[in-house]
Amino acid sequence: xxxxxxxxxxxxxxxxxxxxxxxxxxxxxxxxxxxxxxxxxxxxxxxxxxxxxxxxxxxxxxxxxxxxxxxxxxxxxxxxxxxxxxxxxxxxxxxxxxxxxxxxxxxxxxxxxxxxxxxxxxxxxxxxxxxxxxxxxxxxxxxxxxxxxxxxxxxxxxxxxxxxxxxxxxxxxxxxxxxxxxxxxxxxxxxxxxxxxxxxxxxxxxxxxxxxxxxxxxxxxxxxxxxxxxxxxxxxxxxxxxxxxxxxxxxxxxxxxxxxxxxxxxxxxxxxxxxxxxxxxxxxxxxxxxxxxxxxxxxxxxxxxxx
Numbered sequence: 089x090x091x092x093x094x095x096x097x098x099x100x101x102x103x104x105x106x107x108x109x110x111x112x113x114x115x116x117x118x119x120x121x122x123x124x125x126x127x128x129x130x131x132x133x134x135x136x137x138x139x140x141x142x143x144x145x146x147x148x149x150x151x152x153x154x155x156x157x158x159x160x161x162x163x164x165x166x167x168x169x170x171x172x173x174x175x176x177x178x179x180x181x182x183x184x185x186x187x188x189x190x191x192x193x194x195x196x197x198x199x200x201x202x203x204x205x206x207x208x209x210x211x212x213x214x215x216x217x218x219x220x221x222x223x224x225x226x227x228x229x230x231x232x233x234x235x236x237x238x239x240x241x242x243x244x245x246x247x248x249x250x251x252x253x254x255x256x257x258x259x260x261x262x263x264x265x266x267x268x269x270x271x272x273x274x275x276x277x278x279x280x281x282x283x284x285x286x287x288x289x290x291x292x293x294x295x296x297x298x299x300x301x302x303x304x305x306x307x308x309x310x311x312x313x314x315x316x317x318x319x320x321x322x323x324x325x326x327x328x329x330x331x332x333x334x335x336x337x338x339x340x341x342x343x344x345x346x347x348x349x350x351x352x353x354x355x356x357x358x359x360x361x362x363x364x365x366x367x368x369x370x371x372x373x374x375x376x377x378x379x380x381x382x383x384x385x386x387x388x389x390x391x392x393x394x395x
Contacts (some may be wrong), residue, residue, distance in 0.1 A: 091389050094195075094203040095217045096256040097279075104260055108227050111377070111384035119154070119333055124383070126391050128155035133185040136212075137163035137192040142351060142375055143212050143220075147189050150382035154391075159185060159332045162190075176259055178204035187390040208389040215314075216276065221350055222253040226261065228374045229306055237262050241269040242298045242304035242341075245331050245358055246324075247275035250310050250350060254257035258291050259283035265291045268300035270327050297331050303339040308348045309358050311335045325357065334360045338368065346370050 094103065114124070124270050136144060139162070148158045179203045181188055188205060190198050190327060193259055202209040211219055221226040229236045241258065243251050249268040255275055258265035274280070274293060284291050301307050312328040313321045333347060347359070347369040355361045363369055 089126070090206060090208045092205075093212050093219060093385065094209070095204055096219045096222065096240075096253055096260055099148050099260065103258050104223065104226075104257070107223055107381065107384050107388065108230065110388060111224070112388070114383045115377070115380040118380070124153055125265060126154035127151065127351070130186040130390055131157040131159060131165065131184075132189055132386065132390065133181055134158060134160045134185045134189045134212075135191070136161070136196075137179075137197075138213060140191055140213075141186050142378060143191060145349055146375075146378040147212065147382050147386075149379050153229050153379070154383055154387060156186075156287055156386070156390075160277065169328040174200040174256065175343050176317060177201070178209075182206040185246050186387070210389065213249065216252060217250045218253050218350075220382060220385060221250065221378065223385070224258050224377040225254075225308070225348055225350070225374060225380065226257055227377050227381055228348065228370055229346075231373070231377075232304060233246075233295075238262060239305040240264045240266070240299040241306045241308060243269075243308045244292055244300055244333060244337075245309055245310055246271065246273050246314070246329060247293075248310060248314055250308075251275040253282050254277050254308065254352065255279055255291060258289070259287040262288050264289045266300045266304070267291075268297040269293065270331065273327070279335075298340045299335055301337060303343065304341055304345050306348060307333060307338075307345055310350055311352070312358050328331040328358065330360060332360065333363055335362060338363060348374055351375055 151158045156345060170209055182205050185207040189210045189212045193215050195214045195216040196210045198214055212219055226236055233239050241263060243254055251267055293369050312324045347363060349359055349371040351371055353359055354365055
């Protein structure tokens with residue numbers, strides 16, 4: 089049976105740590121001029137129903153950087169646009185490529201592809217989860233703070249797929265997480281309830297962004313309207329305005345707190361230009377780490393490396 093990455097909940101603490109440790113090693117090796125060829129002769133299919141810049145380029149750069157090849161398929165390029173059963177697509181693609189990286193809307197798409205695929209299926213984003221992004225974010229926190237287990241992480245804004253994956257990471261890896269979301273925009277209630285029952289450290293949902301950042305070592309922010317929610321943009325702008333990460337909110341946080349943003353950023357909406365461009369914001373280091381993390385994921389899952 090192939091190893092699939094559908095959500096962070098599918099992996100143990102040791103396995104998640106393995107991804108992060110290997111990504112840090114690969115990053116250092118690249119800086120040292122090491123040429124990676126672990127996936128020479130391998131190919132991966134990128135199946136993207138949702139368009140992307142950073143996720144596509146970072147996965148392509150990661151695969152090429154390991155000596156492998158990439159076949160990119162947008163939604164209109166696949167039989168998904170013509171209602172081909174997912175189980176048929178999975179079984180056909182498995183005979184062409186050594187792995188599939190899928191960026192789509194419904195989590196059910198990743199789940200069904202994984203059920204019928206004989207090669208690894210990697211969730212590059214669904215409306216419910218964004219596991220690869222959160223692994224690279226945790227990597228960034230470890231680089232900047234020297235570890236994560238003793239850090240207090242704050243999430244400010246929409247309880248979206250990023251928030252759901254941060255919740256799962258907090259339970260699995262073992263760090264404190266506080267989420268500040270406006271009423272009606274909470275993370276998935278089932279995911280939150282399940283992890284709160286098992287977590288070693290507090291995972292809390294509050295309404296006040298000031299409360300969330302008051303003792304935070306890391307402040308995480310994302311766009312207020314995700315892809316597919318464009319028709320809600322104006323309504324969300326009004327509801328989320330008190331959740332903007334700006335100088336006033338940062339003044340409530342400890343002096344050493346850093347800011348994460350997965351990008352793209354809507355300046356003067358969820359985050360101000362001043363905060364985004366400040367030394368406290370590590371968004372561009374975070375974006376670079378996507379490539380190193382994707383290298384680690386591809387190497388371990390497609391190359392069969394044991395971590």
